[in-house]
Amino acid sequence: MAHRVAAQIPHPLDLRSIRIQDSYWSSYVDLIRQTVIPYQWEALNDRVPDAEPSHAIKNFRIAAGFEKGEFGGFFFQDTDLYKWLEAVGYSLATHPDPDLEKVADEAIELVAAAQLEDGYLNTYFTVAVPGQRWTNLLDCHEMYTAGHLIEGAVAYYYGTGKTRLLDVARRFADHIDERFGPNPGQLRGYDGHQELELALVKLYEATNEPRYLELASFLIEERGQEPNYLVAEWEKRGRTSAWAPGIVQKSPPHMPYHQAHKPVREQEVASGHAVRAVYMYTAMADLALKKGDASLLEACKRLWNNVVNKQMYVNGSIGSTHHGEAFTFDYDLPNDTNYSETCASIGLIFFARRLLQLEPRGEYGDVMERALYNTVTAGIAGDGKHYFYVNPMEVWPAASEGNPGKHHVKAVRQKWYGCACCPPNVARLLSSLGHYIYTANEDTLYTHLYIGSETKHSLGGRQVTLSLKSSMPWSGHASLKVEAIESAATGTFALALRVPSWSKNTAFSLNGQPVQPIIKDGYAYVTREWQAGDEISIELDMTPQRIYSHSQLRANAGRVALQRGPLVYAFEETDNGAPLAALSLKRDSEIRPAASEWRSDVVMLEMDGVRLAEPADRIASLYGDAPPVETPQKLIAVPYTLWGNRKPGEMLVWIRESR
């Protein structure tokens, strides 16, 4: 991997050097490779029965002149193919597959054929609105789409060594670099939907071309400057939006929604569309890292703190409202109307990984783990063919149907969506999972996630082969073993293991003997002359925990959530009966791990609760002065991430607590 980083800055490892073998995660990773990638290819080709058509391949064929027809789908429909290619690139890095590579190569030829002479590439603008390039950055996701092309190209290049798509991406990036910038004759614009910025940093890493880093920096720094480019552009095109053609708008577009209301360095709180926000923060962290920019890092940390300590759900999801798929404001975290888009948690993981490179602090790993184990995997069904965009904290299926304010809250995972951002985003994240397990610099290997895997890496000047074994998330044992060290030369290096904040009692052993590593900022460091066969083990505390919320978080007052290890739990109607709102968890109840009749590997939780019901003489009325009748009831909780995989029904994360 061509990362150009200072020796001391930890970076993710080359995917090709990591082989995931994990009793929990392998099934997800295999699902992506064996089911999701092939299924999504069918979807991109409009061959999934009863699902909304993607139009993606068709659009490229039309743009390339291979067939006639009209553009279909959203402005950014191309990204579905690009994200698929990105996932394929990651997958091929670890699991070579000539058949899949052949299909992908053909798709890449199609992409290349759709590129114009001058490097421009976007089927919406080529087919549907030729001549309107770069006139509506606010609405049309033109740079966003370019960003996904670049991310796909870089991943495919790393995975296969092939430069065909990378060359296409470079030509487009060069075209953009010519058109946009601070110089006379250039546009000082940036996209309504951030994404190109982080992609350009990847392109810089892959090519060593500093122009790409500078362009990313320009796009980030220009954002939110006065006079506001996006507002001026809107004025220029007659105050219209591509989302509501022909209507002259009274008010200018809302800049906080696009994180363009002030320069990014001055932004204090997370606002607007959640995915855009975290993609931007990721690029900011990338730039802080590449450029050693301390004040940009400060801005990143300020925004991180706001997101994590004021605007994040307990499942690591973000976006309190479906109106604009957006953040709202501090402590506003309603459970039954939240958006909590799967893509936004993926973006939060991107951001956390960059911060972990900048500063190996456990809090970043904790959030990364929380989002990954709970929300990202909740986004995908066990069959790999059904997805959640929205990850509610509470579901009443009748309200999802019958209350328009909750129509976005789906009670069951859906097939392919018209706006299919989440499914391929899950695929690209899970197929590059290795990038999140470890980072390393010259003399320290950080383990952030306990996901069983083998890896090779140069540490302390020696090529080291390591194997990580983990029983997570069902039990708390993990061990990292030095399987082999290539060179005979001696030298020390450190293995740093993340100590999750949820583990209240953590024990370590080295080669079977208890050991007390140095704990710093949530990581346990063992530095020594590691020898082949050495093994450091960690025993995490898997005692189920009650989680309480800050009192400003009004929606959770008097309520409790459950967590065991990294997994947040939920109550489902299928285990507990409806209405779930009538149930409470006894404050003094033990929380007992329990077997699941459904899946032998899954640890359920069992506890003592109370059900409220109305007195018999008041069943026909809404209100009455007689207190509810209380009946003891055993409650069962299921890992949140697995909810909705059995019978459809109600779901609840935050349950009332009673005495």
Place this chain on the structure above:
Amino acid sequence: MAHRVAAQIPHPLDLRSIRIQDSYWSSYVDLIRQTVIPYQWEALNDRVPDAEPSHAIKNFRIAAGFEKGEFGGFFFQDTDLYKWLEAVGYSLATHPDPDLEKVADEAIELVAAAQLEDGYLNTYFTVAVPGQRWTNLLDCHEMYTAGHLIEGAVAYYYGTGKTRLLDVARRFADHIDERFGPNPGQLRGYDGHQELELALVKLYEATNEPRYLELASFLIEERGQEPNYLVAEWEKRGRTSAWAPGIVQKSPPHMPYHQAHKPVREQEVASGHAVRAVYMYTAMADLALKKGDASLLEACKRLWNNVVNKQMYVNGSIGSTHHGEAFTFDYDLPNDTNYSETCASIGLIFFARRLLQLEPRGEYGDVMERALYNTVTAGIAGDGKHYFYVNPMEVWPAASEGNPGKHHVKAVRQKWYGCACCPPNVARLLSSLGHYIYTANEDTLYTHLYIGSETKHSLGGRQVTLSLKSSMPWSGHASLKVEAIESAATGTFALALRVPSWSKNTAFSLNGQPVQPIIKDGYAYVTREWQAGDEISIELDMTPQRIYSHSQLRANAGRVALQRGPLVYAFEETDNGAPLAALSLKRDSEIRPAASEWRSDVVMLEMDGVRLAEPADRIASLYGDAPPVETPQKLIAVPYTLWGNRKPGEMLVWIRESR
């Protein structure tokens, strides 16, 4: 009053025979007369500074040819003037006021001048879209507007004896009667917004013209029949909506929203726009009454039961969602996103009054009282110049500002609205309050509401003067005294007093001696040869009560509301501090009436509660495993109807209950 009803059917009394003198209600009634009616006249003339213009008078002036200009406001802007004239009519009935009458007469001349030769009258259609009459009943409220003209005209006729506006209304009604009906050449249409139906029944009562009753019946019975008129009309005009001109719609309009999805007699549950629904139910009850139609009465009772026992808030408000200002479905009563429009509670009062005529049952009076004492008066500020459309059960001002799903929930009452339906609706209801206090037939006077007043009425063949004295809602004593009986002839009649369901212990006395009246269906009947000076007294139980909800009402699980007499209570930030969600009421706490520092007449409630807060080491984070710290706190509750009259802040009706 020219009611033509069978002798045994109780009817409301002539407003001119009722004089309200009540320590609680007189201030509201005076406020309407002295402040609201003059203020609204200023508003109708666009003379209220900083308020949205009404356009109403201006539209009529343009339509009448008195000035040039463009139509302003909504399709139904005329109704603001009509509802004002209705309120003026009621006011003049009890409080003659030559100056006000002169202003009103001039406004009536303006209305008359805007009427066309053929009787048609609607300034939107005359000024803005001439030639489009009766082509979009679905969207344009054309009959709705006619209905308010008629209601205004009838009220003004009863209040002043003048027929000028009544004649205008009749000419328009005749025009509609010609155009719509079951005969060849007539349109089988009905309005998207019900209102004309109940108005035509009033016109029938005022004029004895049976055609108006039959037209009302036609409109009610035709509604929801197949083929659906409103859908066919939409097809005919190219599948467009007047609310989004130029856009061809993919789906036909949603008929349940308009209560036109099936014939009204077959409707089982309340659906759609709440005001339209209850206006329709009112007309259905009117027709059931006038025509002695038992099956229509059955439909009314079925819908009443659904509203009251499945879809009504504890403050007597309806409409669970702002999307379409509508009902949602059974037991879906969210507290923080409800609509609960003031107008809808007014319509519910209309419906209840008709049912009380059909069957004097306490449950109808209970709901009428609940809606009136809690929601209707909550809609208007103490200054008579600020109003709530939406009556939330829970307010977090920051969320009203910062969460788009709660923008409709206003934390403070607003000045005049662009769509100003509620303020004049409150005015017309409160200025006709007498219509809701009593109904009577030949030998029974029913007292439904304990609102101090004097009245004269013929009972048992004798002209009887009665005075009702009441200390409600602050204490529970009321008495009804026969002040005078005109004729010397003897004869019995009954005085029936409603026994509110909230009064768990009710005592009666006759001329100071305890008495046990016959209690039937929530009314206490005392039948005797009443003499001048006789007095029946009722002592209602004002013990504060806890109210619990049905367990299917998920939003209120584990919560309790408070009621004392007819008043539901709420907690405000100004008394209790924020966040209110952190507070709970102790199950074993006494609920103590308490004095208010704010208003000496108001009874507050005081009780023992608990505040939750996070441990000191966790103030900066959202979540943690340490249980919240509990601190005892005295809680203060204010009558819901008076909330938001002091410092702006949070408000909460349903508080958590703790042990």
